[in-house]
Amino acid sequence: MAEHDDTDAPALTALEACALDWVVRTGSDAFEDWPAFHAWLEADPSHAAAYHAMALNIEDVAATVPPAPVASVDVRPVRRRWPVWTGGAIAASLALLVGYEAIETQSHPYAIETAAGAMRTIRLADGSSIAMGGATRLVLDRDDPRAATLEHGEAMFVVRHDARDPFEVRVGGARLVDVGTAFDVKHARGETRVAVSEGAVDYNPGRDAIRLVQGQGLLVRGGKATVTSVDVASVGSWRDSVLAYDGVPLAEVADDLSRALGVDLRADPTVAKRAFSGSIATAKLAGDPALAAPLLGVAIRKRGGHWVMSARS
Amino acid sequence: MDSSGLEAVFLANRDTLLRFLRSLGASDAEDLLHELWVRIQSAPTGPIAAPLSYLYRMANNVVLDRHRTVRQAEKRERAWTEATGGASLDRSEEPSAERVVIAREQAALAEAALQSVGDRAARIFRRHRIDGVEQRAVAAEFEVSLSTVEGDLRKAYRAMIEAKRRYDEA
Structure with missing residues (x-):
């Protein structure tokens, strides 16, 4: 147990205090004095190490800030390596449950996050369910069970419809309101994609007021929304470890594979915008993204700590 | 400034950014510079008031992400060890x-x-x-x-x- 006595606090060293100061300053969106930071780093090789140690340290302690009210600790069974996800099975690998107190509102939001390569399903009290893909972060609210915010990643919502209290998903500054629905939402690289497999969804009712019905999707890129058509059968197929595409840029495929496999895969500029159509059974890749190369018509090589997708030479 | 403008600023300051990545302790600074280039290509294109600051910040984030990834991998390794009957380690996600x-x-x-x-x-x-x-x-x-x-x-x-x-x- 921690001791709260008054022995000397292990104070930060001068270097640590300096590093802390730079972490705070460089963490500001207003920070512009990068040359000064660069000069500090170059002054001594120990500075970079101190800076990174401090940055990660702060992330660690910030992650321990207690939920209020206390969130229940998730104790679902953990599946390792290959969470091949089927139907209603739950693979809650490395899922993180974090709650916190909202500042000025009465709401009690809490975040649920999955690690890359993991999937999990959340069942809500009203019978609705949300399947989360890998590297996905959702914010739910204890006091408002009919709303969810997708901060990043991909999630499939199968919600119980209630016309008087429609389910609402917030994503990338937009709102999606269900009209009796199963739909998939993805938010990554500044883009939002929606695909409806059942019922209908209203995108930004009152503002853009776009109604998407079964078989329709939406792509929001650079503030511009475009309605697309989608194959109903493949909506949310990633839950069965199948990624299905119809003319999607390889940069996005790389992103999805990263989340599904728990690797860091990027498309280099030579192929990033190339369109891909087809489906990938991620379970068959057994964690090795290079096995997808022939299907995608590219080369996939390990480069440093990550994988790079590039033109076949 | 759109992404092609950002690319021009990147190319004009390539050496500075490479030195910055090295000063951050990156042994594979060339790789990271390439990664930065890839990120610029896929960055949402909006008006960017101070493009060089923006690139510095992205470079800094690339290195921070690298450190995070390494740490995550270590955590996963520990969790895996515990799940497969290895020594019980107190930092597991279990x-x-x-x-x-x-x-x-x-x-x-x-x-x-x-x-x-x-x-x-x-x-x-x-x-x-x-x-x-x-x-x-x-x-x-x-x-x-x-x-x-x-x-x-x-x-x-x-x-x-x-x-x-x-x-x-x-």
Whole structure:
């Protein structure tokens, strides 16, 4: 147990205090004095190490800030390596449950996050369910069970419809309101994609007021929304470890594979915008993204700590 | 400035950015520079007021992400070891009974440390660190200067890190 006595606090060293100061300053969106930071780093090789140690340290302690009210600790069974996800099975690998107190509102939001390569399903009290893909972060609210915010990643919502209290998903500054629905939402690289497999969804009712019905999707890129058509059968197929595409840029495929496999895969500029159509059974890749190369018509090589997708030479 | 403008600034400052990545301790600075280039290609294109600052920030994030990835991999490795019957390590993600107790203790400690720096600093910390609101917006929200926000964050981080060290040593 921690001791709260008054022995000397292990104070930060001068270097640590300096590093802390730079972490705070460089963490500001207003920070512009990068040359000064660069000069500090170059002054001594120990500075970079101190800076990174401090940055990660702060992330660690910030992650321990207690939920209020206390969130229940998730104790679902953990599946390792290959969470091949089927139907209603739950693979809650490395899922993180974090709650916190909202500042000025009465709401009690809490975040649920999955690690890359993991999937999990959340069942809500009203019978609705949300399947989360890998590297996905959702914010739910204890006091408002009919709303969810997708901060990043991909999630499939199968919600119980209630016309008087429609389910609402917030994503990338937009709102999606269900009209009796199963739909998939993805938010990554500044883009939002929606695909409806059942019922209908209203995108930004009152503002853009776009109604998407079964078989329709939406792509929001650079503030511009475009309605697309989608194959109903493949909506949310990633839950069965199948990624299905119809003319999607390889940069996005790389992103999805990263989340599904728990690797860091990027498309280099030579192929990033190339369109891909087809489906990938991620379970068959057994964690090795290079096995997808022939299907995608590219080369996939390990480069440093990550994988790079590039033109076949 | 659109992404092609950003690309021009990148090319004009390539050497500076490479030196910056090296100064951040990156042994594979060339690889990271390439990664930065890839990120620029896929970055959302909006108006960017200070493109070089933007590139510096992205470069800094590339290195930070690298460190995070390494740490995550280490954590996963530990979790895997425990799940497969290896030695029980206390940093596993597995919510064992012991781990739940530790998490509760740490939460109480973090809360106490946060309270010790005062109400405003604690609220500013939560707003920035947990809600992810940028510092400028936090300053506007609390009607304080940016340097006040920085000062509060410094205090909060420091108190929490020191509390964690006391805990780890106990």
